[in-house]
Amino acid sequence: MSQWTRRGLAALALAAVLAGCGEQRRSDTAGSVERDDDGKLTVYVVDYPLQYFAQRIGGDLVQVEFPAPADVDPAYWSPDADVVSRYQSADLILLNGAGYAKWVSTATLPISKLVDTSVEITDRLITVEDATTHSHGPVGEHSHGEVAFTTWLDPTLALDQAHAIRQAFASALPEGEEAFHQRFDSLADDLLALDARLRDFFAGIGDRPLLASHPVYQYMARHYELNLASVHFEPDEYPSENAWWDLGKLLAEHPAEWMLWEGEPMAETSSTLAELGVRSVVFDPCGNAPEQGDYLTVMRENVSNLIEVFGG
């Protein structure tokens, strides 16, 4: 079909096009950050560590919102439509990346406002290897495999995420760049000090076998070269007989004397563990906002807990 024939046909299609070519309104450039009347950036986050980093870096130039209820695990929380709407109206939405907060993958959020704080560390993310695969339909064998998401338990990764936040803030609010930079440096000092403290402590542990009540400490274990194996025990549930049987098998190969818990376990569970020669110690991953203190104080308390049970 010649170009003129095509154009002729297109011209004849004018009437059809007219059906949908009324007056067009044009908005301002999409994606531009529109700040509140007080000039602050409104930032929504998907977990508490991001909230902490954003508040530390943003200071009084940023309003950070984390709408997850205090009693849920933000990794598995799903916001309702109203909360999604609040996220949609944010200036920036900070994501942890690494598949954290699965609801993000099925929600309609403004792409231009999403900031994946893990985008620069994708080569250091850990893929969970024991995910079950399955096959159906024409796609063949596949898994819904997961990536370990508690990146912030490795302070060096947390530092990279904080750096991504600083860049996003500076891009959205250039006039605050200097302030963001200074506050980021302060946060970086704290994270590196935490890293040094954890490194010193775990150096004393060496390759002694440890247990984790849940597979959430992967990044910490890799960074500090811990000999850590995980089970699936819930702090507020007494494990089933099968779970105890599996633990017995694991202990035969991995004779750990300590189990790290996300929260204080039930006394009954601690007692049974003690009978097996395993003592409990809480290392709070701090995915949600703590009742008291902040990310750093919780992490320092975690270190204190470890020192208390293992000795300094």
Add this chain to the structure above:
Amino acid sequence: MKQTLYLAWRYLAYHRVKTLILVFSITLIVYLPIGLRVLVDQSSQQLTARAEATPLVVGAKGSPLELVLNTLYFRSDYPELMRYEQATRISSSQLATAIPMYVRFNAQGHPIVGTSYEYFEYRGLEIVAGRQLGILGECVLGSRVAEALDVGPGDFVISSPESVFDLAGVYPLRMRVAGVLGFSDTADDDAIFVDVRTTWIIQGLGHGHQDLTRPEAAASVLTRDSSNVVGNAAVVQYNEITEDNIDSFHFHGDISQNPLTAVIALPPDQKSSALLQGRYQGDDEVAQISRPVTVMNELLGTILTVQSFITAGAVIVGIATLATAALVFMLSLRLRRREIETLFKIGGSRLSVASVMTSEIVAVLLAGVILAGGLTFLTSQFGSAAIRAFIRM
């Protein structure tokens, strides 16, 4: 003077059929070229306005016209497909905001537009009932779609299969209506908007199904070993995304390889626009970048050529009609010779008689021009809407 006008009026009123035919002919002669011009100008402005509001469109190499018509007006066959990574490429360049577009499927004759949240902000589209898109599987309706299908928030719209013979292909997806957009008098009024990932689910690139590792799915398992579960044909796949099953929805493979029909690029300034366009000039480039206003102007150039032919035809017909009218008047004068002689005999001067004749002609011409003016005004006010309504009938 009053008597002259009275005589002219009485003559025209007495020969009302002849007068009406003459007035009608002159109305058409004047109206056709002017009205057509007004209509085309108006349509051109409307077409150009939407094109001007869309700075750049990126698509796979192929017809720029198809790309622009599909992206701006959701018309024409869908263009060559490109990969979602092109949207990421634009975003990563930081030269423009990228709005992905996937306009391929339809529901009950209305185009399903897969896009991102930014599209609504960019086009200035407001929700007047319900709320914005919240999760995958939801849709937001253009005002005319809601009216035509008589559906509103909480109701459902079902996507149509691309082909009835494609049994293994696109499954109909039952989409919940989250909200209805306000009337914008644009192509957006006739569209069904969904998250671009919902269109991938419609295409079968993502799906939700029962968890094969759970005991209740035993009947759907063909084989199972320590690391792999093979489902059989009985695996229940969901054709509607709900809060209960949304966690089971997932995409296979690399999302960056999923298809798009276009990406609308919104550079913040001319420099960014020029830099972005420069990146698509390489010989090995798989994508093209188009300025919709240029493409539409080329199309309008063709339309204006067609219009000039029509105008020329109208002018020729007009000249012929005027000549006929002049002939009618001259013949009329000849037929009215005795009447004119009578006027002279009863004392009418040559000037008075000429004034009566001239008044008749001027009155007919004036009536025709006034009517044509009225029609042109109506065309400028309601022409486009009338054509759109006629086409939708």
